[in-house]
Amino acid sequence: MSGPSGGAGRRRGRGGRRTPMSEINVTPLVDVMLVLLIIFMVTAPLLASAVPVNLPDSRAKPIDTEEQDPIQLSIKGDDTLYIGEEEVRETELPARLEAIAAADANSENPRQIMLRADKSLDYGRVMRVMGELNRAGLTRIALVTTGSETDR
Template identity: 70%
Template sequence: MAMNLPSQRGRGRKAPMADINVTPLVDVMLVLLIIFMVTAPLLTAGVPVNLPDSLAKPLDQDQKPVQLSIDDQGRLFLENEEVAETDLPQRLERITAIQAGGTPPQVFLRADRQLDYGRVMAVMGELNRAGLNRVALVTVEGTPK
């Protein structure tokens, strides 16, 4: 059993407490964790697109892919930035030129399910002409309707 004796130097003074109260730190860290858990899923897709369903398995990724989206009005978005259809070939060639030394980046094509098949194929033709041949069509996991 230990006894709390007064120190000899201070004659009745108590020594300063050397314990750290970590409860407020833990509370703050838990609040930050909850904030990040809530906001992280909101940062994934910038362009609202009604993706089709598919039974395909997800792909393994070694580098960050380029995202090209087509919304239900047929507007094109390259990495969440709207691109005019006339400017698309130059933008795709610029992406290919950046990767001139290595393999071209993979392109994730996100197209709305209500779009015409010809519209999606025209965009895929532009990707092929620019040398971006690693194209993955993004879908939502589920049973096709």
């Protein structure tokens, strides 16, 4: 028999002989990954538009967008124009819109323009931009608002 000095039958602590752990508990990993997935799913739509615009409220139903990504045209409260996240000067706007219309001319399904205008802007200012869109041949325009739950 082997004694307390060591050997094959030596006991370790209270639990007796310990065998190496051959299984990894993946439950905590799955829990963390699901929480991260939920966080990304919630924050991804909020990060879609990087130009901060104070949008007006509306009770209109949301529209379905097609398979192509729409073009974001934003007008901030300080009258700054953006196409996507790129700032555009007022004088460059007609040429940029005509280039977008020319790129969509060959497509059967032209891309939609999502017009995001600050609610503090003058109505005439927004109409001038919509007039430029119409003049360029871009007629699929959607006005972006925030949803309102209250009845008016």
